[in-house]
Amino acid sequence: MRRIRAFGQFWWDFVVGDDWRAAAGIVLAIGATASLVAGGVDAWWLMPIAVAAILWLSLRRAAS
Amino acid sequence: MTAAFLVASAFLASAVEFVEALTIVLASGVTRGWRSSLIGLGAATVALAAIVGALGPALTLIPISILRLVVGGLLLAFGLQWLRKAILRSSGYKALHDEDAIFAQETAEARGAEVEKRAGLDWYGFTLSFKGVLLEGLEVAFIVLTFGSAQGSIALAALGAGIALVLVAVVGVLVRAPLARVPENTLKFAVGVMLTTFGIFWSAEGAGADWPGDDASLPVVLVFVCALSFAAVATLRRRRPAFA
Numbered sequence: 353m354r355r356i357r358a359f360g361q362f363w364w365d366f367v368v369g370d371d372w373r374a375a376a377g378i379v380l381a382i383g384a385t386a387s388l389v390a391g392g393v394d395a396w397w398l399m400p401i402a403v404a405a406i407l408w409l410s411l412r413r414a415a416s
Numbered sequence: 417m418t419a420a421f422l423v424a425s426a427f428l429a430s431a432v433e434f435v436e437a438l439t440i441v442l443a444s445g446v447t448r449g450w451r452s453s454l455i456g457l458g459a460a461t462v463a464l465a466a467i468v469g470a471l472g473p474a475l476t477l478i479p480i481s482i483l484r485l486v487v488g489g490l491l492l493a494f495g496l497q498w499l500r501k502a503i504l505r506s507s508g509y510k511a512l513h514d515e516d517a518i519f520a521q522e523t524a525e526a527r528g529a530e531v532e533k534r535a536g537l538d539w540y541g542f543t544l545s546f547k548g549v550l551l552e553g554l555e556v557a558f559i560v561l562t563f564g565s566a567q568g569s570i571a572l573a574a575l576g577a578g579i580a581l582v583l584v585a586v587v588g589v590l591v592r593a594p595l596a597r598v599p600e601n602t603l604k605f606a607v608g609v610m611l612t613t614f615g616i617f618w619s620a621e622g623a624g625a626d627w628p629g630d631d632a633s634l635p636v637v638l639v640f641v642c643a644l645s646f647a648a649v650a651t652l653r654r655r656r657p658a659f660a
Contacts, residue, residue: 366554367490369497378492382485382619389624396625399616400637403492404644407612410500411648415509415655 371413377406418631421638422567425610426576429559432603433552434584436518440548442592443522448529448541455537456545464553468561475565485622487566488615494558495611502605503645507652559611566618609645613638 368375381402388395444453475483504510522544529540560577564570616637620627627633 367493369493371497371500374496374500375493378489378496378615378619382489382623385620385625386623394626395623396620396627396633398625399620399623400640403496403612403616403641407496407499407503407644407648410496411503411652414500414504415507415652 371410373413374406374410377402377409381406418567418634419569419572421610421614421634422563422569422572423576423579425607425614426560426563426573427580428576428603428610429607430556430577430580431584432600432607433556434580435600437549437552438584438588439519440522440552441545442588443519443526444541444544444548447523447526448538448544452538452541453545456542457549459542460546460549460553463550464557467554468557471557471561472565472570475561476570478565480566480568481622481624483622484566484618487562488617488619488622490558490562490615491611492615492619495608495613495615497608498604499608499612499641499645502601502608503648503652505601506605506649508656509652563614566614605645609638609641613641616641 381399384402385395385398388398441453441457444456501510526540526544532539534542556577560573561570564573567573613634617627617634
C-alpha cells in the first residue's frame, strides 16, 4: 500500500507539481476550447488567453 | 522552422536535466568511489533505454489528434511549472538553483552514510547514482517522446537530447566538477517558454481548433509566451524592489 501511494505521489509531483489549481485550469481551458470548436467556433485564441491567466494567478499565489 | 524548434527544445530541456544528473553522479563518485557510481549510471541508462524503447513505438499507434491533445496538456502542465519557478527565481522570490551548493549537500550526506556492500557494490553509491540519473532521465525521456511523437519525429527530438548528453558528458569528464557556470535559470526559463509554447499550440490543435497559418503561428505563440514571461518578471520585481 505504501509503495502504491509513493508511486502515485511521484507521478502527481511529476505532472501536477506544487500548484494543482494550474493543472486544473489547463484541463478546463482545453475542455472549453473543445466545446467551443464543437459549437462551430474556431477557438484557437482561448488557450493563449487561458495560459496567461493561469500563469499570472499561479505566480500571485506563490508570491503572496 | 518547427524542426529547429523541436531539436532546440529537446536539447535545452535535456541539457538542464543532464547537468543535474551529473552533479549527483559526481557527488556519488567522489565520496563513495567511481565503480559503484558508474555502474549505477549504466543501470539507470539501460532502464531509461528500455522505457523509451517500450513506449516510443506504442505512442506512434495513437491517433495524432488525441496524442497532441494529451501531449499538449501535459507539456502545458510541465512547462508552466518550469516557467513559474524560473520567473520566481528571476524576480527574486525564489533562490537560484546552485549546483555547487547541491554538490556540497550531496557529498556531505554521502560521506555520512554507512558502507553496505551488496553484489560487490557500495549500495549507497550505486542507488544514489541510479536514482539520480533515472529520475532526471525520466524527464528527458518524457520530453523526447512527447515532443517527438506529437511532431511526428522522435528521431529529431532524440538528436537534440543526444547532443546535450554528449556535450554535458564531455564537459563533465574534462572538469570533473559540478557545472556551476551553466546559466541554469536562463536555460530553465527558455525550456519553460518552449514547453509552454508547444503546449498551447498542440492542446488547441488537439481540441480541434485550427491555428491561422498552421505551423507558421508557432513563432507568434513563442513571442506571446516570451512577452508574457518578461512582463511577469518585471511586474514581480517592481513589487519586490529589495530583490530586483
